[in-house]
Every structure is written in structure tokens, then in C-alpha cells.
Amino acid sequence: MSPELQLNAHACQADSQQLSQHLLSQEQLNQRLQQQRGFMDEVMSPQESEPPGMNVYRNNLIMTAERALSLSYPVLKKMLGPEAMTILARQLLQQETPHQGDWAEWGSSLDWLIVSSELHEEHPYLADMASFEWRIHSLLRSPLNGFAADSLRLLAAHPLQQLGVRFVPSLSVFVSEYPVAQLRQLHRPLQEHYLPAESAVFDVFSERAEHEYSLLWLNAAGLQIQSLSEAEYDWFQHLLQGQSLDEVIDATPQVDFARWLSNAIQCGWLTEFYLR
Amino acid sequence: MNTLNRHQADSLQQKPLAGVGLRHGHYQDVLLSSAPDDNAGNALVSPDFIEVHSENFFADGSPAQTFLQQVATHYPVSLHGTAMGIGSAAGIHLDYLQQLKILVDAINPLMISDHACFCWSAEGSGWRHAGDLLPVPMDSVSLDIMVNNIQEVQQFLGRRLLIENIVAYVPQNADAMQETDFLQEMAYRSGCGLLIDLNNVLVNASNFSPSAGSGHKDSTLLTPSSLTQAMHWVSQLDAALVGEIHLAGCTQPEPGALIIDDHAQPVSAESWALYEYAIAHLGPLATLIERDNNLPSWPELLSEASHARNLLNKVQESRHVA
Helix, strand or coil: CCHHHHHHHHHCCCCCCCCCCCCCCHHHHHHHHHHHHHHHHHHHCCCCCCCCCHHHHHHHHHHHHHHHHHHHCHHHHHHHCHHHHHHHHHHHHHHCCCCCCCHHHCCCCHHHHHHCCCHHHHCCHHHHHHHHHHHHHHHCCCCCCCCCHHHHHHHHHCCHHHEEEEECCCCEEEEECCCHHHHHHHCCCCCCCCCCCHHHHHHHHHCCCCCEEEEEEEECCEEEEEEECHHHHHHHHHHHCCCCHHHHHHHCCCCCHHHHHHHHHHHCCEEEEEEC | CCCCCHHHHHHHHHCCCEEEECCHHHHHHHHHCCCCECCCCCECCCCCCEEEEHHHHCCCCCHHHHHHHHHHHHCCEEEECCCCCCCCCCCCCHHHHHHHHHHHHHHCCCCEEEECCEEEEEECCEEEEEEEEECCCCCHHHHHHHHHHHHHHHHHHCCCCEEECCCCCCCCCCCCCCHHHHHHHHHHHHCCEEEEEHHHHHHHHHHHCCCCCCCCCCCCCCCHHHHHHHHHHHHCCCHHHEEEEEECECCCCCCCCCCCCCCCECCCHHHHHHHHHHHHHHCCCEEEECCCCCCCCHHHHHHHHHHHHHHHHHHHHHHHHC
16 A cells, blocks of 8 residues: 555544544534444433434344344354344344444354353353354355465475474364254255254254364365364364474374375365475 | 546446346356346346445455456446445544455446445444444534545545435434535535435435424325425436436335335335436436345346336437437
8 A cells, every 4th residue: 555545544544633624623523423422322222312213223233233143153043043143133232342344244252142141051052053153154254275386395395393384264173062063064054944853953962972073164165164083183273373294293193194185285275384 | 536447437428227236145146147037038138237235245355255256257346335434423444445445456346335324433442333324414514524534535445436325214403404415515525426326315205204204104105295305306416426326115114104225125116206207317327226135036136127227228318319
């Protein structure tokens, strides 16, 4: 960005005395700032005396928030139903104020809201499902990066203790005490009215392992979710934390590096190898 | 300042454009079918342009943005924002502008538009976003704020903005400027253009007209008097300032309730009547069929766009004859 544009962009921000300096007094500007803040407060919290029509803005806000949550958390919506999602949206608006113009970036703390709600005692898996879905929602907004195949030369040129690996921005691992990936799969297709049979949900819970480990990433074919063993999960965790290939191979000998590397390139997990 | 690229400007001058707002439910349709049939089996003409909500494509390099780039290889794309809040006394968040700039540079849109409203509030060192189009008082203070913000954004993007009239659910003060005077003064001073949403004009006329009082009294969605008022509103406009028209429909309210601009119904008969009046007065302007809720099939939307195109063509032909 040119310095000129940078200057202009900063002038768009709040607390800018330059804004309208030649036209507006600071007092007028402050007064309008207060009025607009007050209007937004009124939309968020009903007042005893307010002009008719304020409730339209309030309802719009809740409806938009509910729609945003339904898009980010489609499986939770199926599990809880639209009315519960509206209640959660209303509560979450009090806890997590929208800071961006993009509603897709709002709603990250729904898992915490669920943990502190009465839902959690009876359905303790819901909070993890919320975390899992937010992870998916976020990775679907990640860029698709290719693999720098040239960096493979580093494997031949340097000892493994000097090398690390960088993953595509969307890749992450997820662990839960509940079978959230299986539950999500069960609720596909994500069309609004499709619900799995109760017996199928019961089977998933009754056959679950102690922990469910998952790998999530985005490639040209779309969202990918793969089940991992505990050792594979640790392997990815170590690499994501920036440990050297040598350290990771030592810590998780159950994973065959050559085979993993072939998979990694084929599946689109990597962006490059690098010298640490 | 570059408003349109040369090809786009040429195409705008050569023929009137009728476009369709693209929402998630039609993402597959827009790429799979460039000329589907209507229910009667008649081939429909493709939309002349596609308009999307800018914020839905802000994630840089994401599959959504890649998809939009694909769409842009088939159709001219217009970016319509719902969150810029050009009337915000706090200004506009720099992150928002940077995301929009990246998208504008990636898509090279036919038009860029947003609304005459405020959305942002400064909270200590942070920001709050309203998530809605909140009304500004139509006075000289709002005018100064808007003009400054528009000029800053236009300079930042290197593109001209079109600013849309909104529906307000709280009445303006008695000493407020006339909305058309306010919008036109804003456009003259800032160099922006206007996007006129005819349904919004009708809804405001119906919700807050002196005859209707505050709140809608009967079960008719839009009354003949609101249409007359809306025509008068349109007649006040300087055609040189208007760059685009939006057409939409909304749900029938309960008696006594305000009409909500929910974009959930086909374009109403009153809106079509106002549209014919508007394009006769303003000229055959780029026109968008806007639908956000209760989405119909893609061919149904194209059918409404085709109807708009036919009306635009008639106006253009009559102007050529004259």
C-alpha cells in the first residue's frame, strides 16, 4: 500500500480528529459518536421507552446471528433445532460482540457458551461438536496452498534434525472424548431436514473409543476428515509445534516416515520442508 | 478514478443490463447452467451480471473466493456490501477496507456498492459492528461524515462507490432533510453514485407516510398512495447520479405492523409499476433482482431479470426513436 493510501485508510478509523475537520467540530462528531453508540446499545438491550421500530432492528440482529450460527454449526442446528439455536444466538450476542462486518467470523465462542449452559450436563458432547464445527468452518475459509516440490531436495541435502515441515494453513488435528467426527458424518447430508435414525446415533455412542482423533484439511476436492491413531495424532501435533523431523521420528516410532511422506504429498497436507 | 474497466463501460453503454443477486443456494446453478429453461420450457437469457454480498467472499484465497473468480469468468460481477456503514461517525474499520480492497483487486467488479447507513461504533480501543443497516439522521452532520467516509473509501479502493437508500424502521426527526436531497447532496459532494432500491422507497413510503401513520394499518402490503409518494420520491432524482436500481419484494405484514424489507418475495406489482416509472425518468439503468430469503429456483429469478430487461429495452428503444 502506498503511504498516501495508508494515510487515507487510517483516516477512516475512529478517533480521527482529521475526519471532517474542516466541516465538523469535534463536539459535533463526538455527539454523533455517542448517539450512534446509544442506538446500537438500544438494539442490543431493550429500553423501557423506545421508538416503535427498534424491535425490528433487535429481531433482525437475532435472526442474522441465528443464521450465522446455523451456517457455521449445521450439525449442532440439526441436533438442537432452530429454536434452541435462536436462544443460543441471543445469548452469544451478549457474550461475543460482533467486531467485524463479516458474520462468518462471529460465533467462535459458542463451545464455551454451551459448557456454561444447562445443555452441557445432559449433552456433554455438544461443546466438542461446537469446537469441531468451528474448526471446520474456519478451515473452509483458508487459502488453498500448493506444495513447493523443490523443498524435497532438502531431505537429501541436510540431516533430519535440521529440517521441519510446514503444513497447508487449513490442516489441523482434533481430539475429543466423544465421537464428533462420526456424529458429523452421520448427520450428512447437511440438508436442513435430514436427520439420522436414533438407533444409528446410539450405535456411534455405544461403540466409541476412549478418544477420537481426527485430521482435518482442505484440498482441491474440498474438506477432508481422516481418522487418526493416537500415535499419528502425536506425530502431527509435534510437527505442527515446529519440532524437527528427527525429533518427531524418535518420539513416534510407530509412524513410518517414508509412507507418511508419500501420503502427505498425495493428500495435499504440505506446503514445504524448511531448514530450521 | 477508475469506475469501470473499458470493456465494462462499453457494455454498459451498449445495452441495458439486468442482473441477479447470487446467494449460496444458487452457487451450483450459476456455473452449471448459463441459459436454463423456465417452467414452460422456454429458454431464458443468462443474467447480464451477477451481484454478490462482498463480505461473503472476504476470506482471501478461500474456496469461496476461488468460486467467485470462476463466476467472474462467465459474468460481470458486482460487489454489494452490507457492512461498510458509510455513515458511521467512528469511521470504517481498516481491516474491513483491506479485505474489500483485496476482493476488488481479485474480481475487478462491474460496480461496488453499499448502503447509506451506519454500522460501526468505537468502543475504547476496539470496535463494535451492528450487523445491520442502522439509520442516520438526515442532517448536515451525517452528510459531512458520509462525504468524508465515501471520499476516503473511494480513494482507498481507487473506485467509485454507489450508495443505496435504506429502509428505516424509526422515523426521522421532523426537521430532517428530505431523503432525496440528502442522498443527492452526498453524491454531488463525494463523487459517489446512487443505487436506488425501489422497494425500499415503497416500504418507507408505506411505513411512515402521514396517511399510514407509524405502522402499517391494513393488510395490503403497499397502498396506491405509497406508490404515488414513491413516484414523487423518484421524480426528485437527478438521473446523472444514479448508477443502478435494485428490485425486490417483501413479506406481507400483520395489520398494524411495519413492513420488513426481508427480500423474501418476488418483485411486487407496485415495485414493477414504480420501476417502469423510474426507468422512464432515469433511463435504462443497470437493474438487479435481489432475493435473500425464501429463495426461489434460479430460473424463476432469471425470469424476473428477463422481465426487467424487456422493460429496459423498451425504454432504450423509445429513447433512440426520440
